[in-house]
Amino acid sequence: MNSQQYEIGMVGLGVMGRNLLLNMADHGYAVAGYDLDGDKVAELQTEAGTRDIQGAKTVADFVALLRSPRVVMMLVPAGNAVDAVIHDLLPYLAAGDLIIDAGNSHFSDTDLRQKTLANQGIHFFGMGVSGGEDGARHGPSMMPGGAQDVYERVRPVLEAAAAQVDGDPCVAYMGPGSAGHYVKMVHNGIEYALMQLIAESYDLLHRGYGLTDAELSYVYAEWNQGELNSFLLEITSDIFIKRDAQTNQPLIDEVLDAAKQKGTGKWTSQDAMNLGTPTPTIDAAVAMRNLSALKEERTAASQLLTGPEIKPAVARAEFLTQLHNALHVTMIISYAQGMAQLQSASAAYGYHIDLSVVARIWRGGCIIRAALLEDIRRAYTTQPDLPNLLLDEKFSQVVIERMADLRSIVGAAAQMGIPTPGLMASLAYFDGYRSARLPANLIQAQRDDFGAHTYERIDQQGVFHTEWS
Numbered sequence: 015m016n017s018q019q020y021e022i023g024m025v026g027l028g029v030m031g032r033n034l035l036l037n038m039a040d041h042g043y044a045v046a047g048y049d050l051d052g053d054k055v056a057e058l059q060t061e062a063g064t065r066d067i068q069g070a071k072t073v074a075d076f077v078a079l080l081r082s083p084r085v086v087m088m089l090v091p092a093g094n095a096v097d098a099v100i101h102d103l104l105p106y107l108a109a110g111d112l113i114i115d116a117g118n119s120h121f122s123d124t125d126l127r128q129k130t131l132a133n134q135g136i137h138f139f140g141m142g143v144s145g146g147e148d149g150a151r152h153g154p155s156m157m158p159g160g161a162q163d164v165y166e167r168v169r170p171v172l173e174a175a176a177a178q179v180d181g182d183p184c185v186a187y188m189g190p191g192s193a194g195h196y197v198k199m200v201h202n203g204i205e206y207a208l209m210q211l212i213a214e215s216y217d218l219l220h221r222g223y224g225l226t227d228a229e230l231s232y233v234y235a236e237w238n239q240g241e242l243n244s245f246l247l248e249i250t251s252d253i254f255i256k257r258d259a260q261t262n263q264p265l266i267d268e269v270l271d272a273a274k275q276k277g278t279g280k281w282t283s284q285d286a287m288n289l290g291t292p293t294p295t296i297d298a299a300v301a302m303r304n305l306s307a308l309k310e311e312r313t314a315a316s317q318l319l320t321g322p323e324i325k326p327a328v329a330r331a332e333f334l335t336q337l338h339n340a341l342h343v344t345m346i347i348s349y350a351q352g353m354a355q356l357q358s359a360s361a362a363y364g365y366h367i368d369l370s371v372v373a374r375i376w377r378g379g380c381i382i383r384a385a386l387l388e389d390i391r392r393a394y395t396t397q398p399d400l401p402n403l404l405l406d407e408k409f410s411q412v413v414i415e416r417m418a419d420l421r422s423i424v425g426a427a428a429q430m431g432i433p434t435p436g437l438m439a440s441l442a443y444f445d446g447y448r449s450a451r452l453p454a455n456l457i458q459a460q461r462d463d464f465g466a467h468t469y470e471r472i473d474q475q476g477v478f479h480t481e482w483s
């Protein structure tokens with residue numbers, strides 16, 4: 015075993031950690047791996063083949079393999095496991111070493127860890143990694159945040175391992191502190207929104223128009239050829255043709271309709287609320303996962319709470335066109351909400367996030383990669399301070415042109431009694447954002463009436479209170 019030869023080490027050799035390590039080794043980097051579970055270390059060693067990969071059985075052996083100043087990446091579940099790994103590593107690390115947490119940690123934990131480790135001279139990076147197992151192995155999108163000068167040390171290996179789009183790696187420095195984990199959190203919030211919107215379109219087509227799984231697969235495949243081109247539509251089309259190995263029936267119909275979640279979508283909504291940034295499509299997506307989880311309660315309620323008979327009013331071909339366009343605008347609106355949240359967070363937390371760079375590194379490797387991101391990148395490259403994507407000339411034109419279709423779809427969904435909160439919330443966000451005057455004057459008057467909370471006037475400066483009753 016050669017000491018101090020390895021350029022980067024990975025703690026956590028689950029499928030994500032192992033695949034990312036193999037990916038880096040494929041690009042000529044000498045890498046070391048460690049896991050508490052000795053079987054996983056052995057698995058890595060077997061898979062390594064002729065690549066320059068060394069597994070270690072103890073933390074001491076693992077750290078001894080790494081070249082100084084050391085770079086240790088970890089891919090372990092968010093929460094206590096991250097602190098446990100840091101605790102185990104610390105006795106063997108020296109000032110100047112770098113730890114990278116590549117899991118989905120909450121950004122506030124990352125801030126705290128960064129500060130605590132800085133006292134011991136250890137650099138700490140929070141880095142979002144998106145793309146699942148396949149992405150980790152063949153090119154993920156990565157969102158690192160921490161000290162910029164330290165980033166330069168890992169830039170070459172990250173750029174080599176990342177997905178590439180038009181010669182650009184899907185990795186870039188996101189900003190100081192927890193910027194990397196924050197950007198990944200919002201990525202996941204958008205992911206929740208897009209998944210919810212696609213699920214609503216499925217419900218409308220399946221329950222509303224009786225499309226079979228094979229027809230659904232065809233529709234999504236066709237949509238994936240055009241403006242809606244995206245990884246999520248691609249896998250959706252594939253999912254509908256997958257057969258159950260046991261029954262040979264479409265597997266999708268055997269899957270329980272209760273969505274799970276690990277929390278990143280909820281965190282996105284929670285922090286959007288803290289920042290006062292409206293993200294209603296993301297919020298609706300989180301709420302609908304929660305509603306879906308109430309399977310037993312819903313099943314009981316379905317016996318009592320009746321709704322309209324599902325009777326499509328529009329011909330199928332026309333409905334399909336409207337739904338395509340509705341999905342297009344609501345996807346734009348989902349990205350608009352996520353980007354607006356990043357902008358607010360950037361100002362509030364001092365991240366200095368460049369939204370055009372975020373759009374650039376989301377074009378490949380990650381779960382929300384989509385053709386749309388090229389246009390989003392263009393919008394923020396030409397107008398870095400754009401307050402909202404919907405104000406970009408090209409996006410505003412598309413959205414205005416297609417809004418009538420979203421209105422028709424939302425109306426049809428309401429008539430049929432099919433829940434489409436993602437589509438509805440997106441429409442309301444659009445109508446709210448384009449309203450110079452909202453009924454919030456009444457809310458202010460009510461607050462002042464019952465609690466003397468005061469209000470401002472449109473015709474005079476200052477704050478006012480009135481005895482309303």
Ligand code: 6PG
Binds near residue numbers: 144202275277278279
């Ligand atoms: C990614 C994904 C990933 C996430 C899963 C599941 O970018 O690769 O976002 O990070 O953990 O998609 O998330 P939920 O369990 O919350 O759906």
